[in-house]
Amino acid sequence: MMGQLTYIALAITVMITGYYAVIFIRDPEVALERATHRRELLPLVMTGRYIALFLFALGVMLLNDIKLSAFFFSVCAFIGLYDGWIYRSRNLPHFKHTITGLLALGALGISILALVTSGTAI
Known part of the structure; x- marks a missing residue:
C-alpha cells in the first residue's frame, strides 16, 4: 500500500x-x-537548487547503489553540459559548467563499467 x-x-x-x-x-x-x-530572486533560488543538489548527492552516496549513482551522474552530466552549451553559445565563460558536465560524464562511465563488470547492469 x-x-x-x-x-x-x-x-x-x-x-x-x-x-x-x-x-x-x-x-x-x-x-x-x-x-x-521573480528574475531578481533567481540568485536566491539557485542557492536552494545547489543545496538540493548537494543533498541529492549526499543521499546517493549514503545509499551506495551503483545504478542510482549512474542515473545521478547522467543527470549531473546533462545539467553541466547544458549550462555550458548555453553560456558557450552566447560567447560567455563556460569552462566551469562544461568541465562539471564532462567530469559527471566520466563518473557515469565509471558507474556503467562497475555495473557491467559486477554483473548487475540489468
Missing part, C-alpha cells in the same frame, strides 16, 4: 516537473511567470 502511494507521488512529481520542463523549453519568459519566479 505505502509502496503504491509512493509510486503515485512520484508519478505526480514527474507530471508536474515534466509540465514545467515543457513550458520552459517552449517559452522561458512565460514559464518564469507561470512558475511564479
Whole structure:
C-alpha cells in the first residue's frame, strides 16, 4: 500500500516537473511567470537548487547503489553540459559548467563499467 502511494507521488512529481520542463523549453519568459519566479530572486533560488543538489548527492552516496549513482551522474552530466552549451553559445565563460558536465560524464562511465563488470547492469 505505502509502496503504491509512493509510486503515485512520484508519478505526480514527474507530471508536474515534466509540465514545467515543457513550458520552459517552449517559452522561458512565460514559464518564469507561470512558475511564479521573480528574475531578481533567481540568485536566491539557485542557492536552494545547489543545496538540493548537494543533498541529492549526499543521499546517493549514503545509499551506495551503483545504478542510482549512474542515473545521478547522467543527470549531473546533462545539467553541466547544458549550462555550458548555453553560456558557450552566447560567447560567455563556460569552462566551469562544461568541465562539471564532462567530469559527471566520466563518473557515469565509471558507474556503467562497475555495473557491467559486477554483473548487475540489468
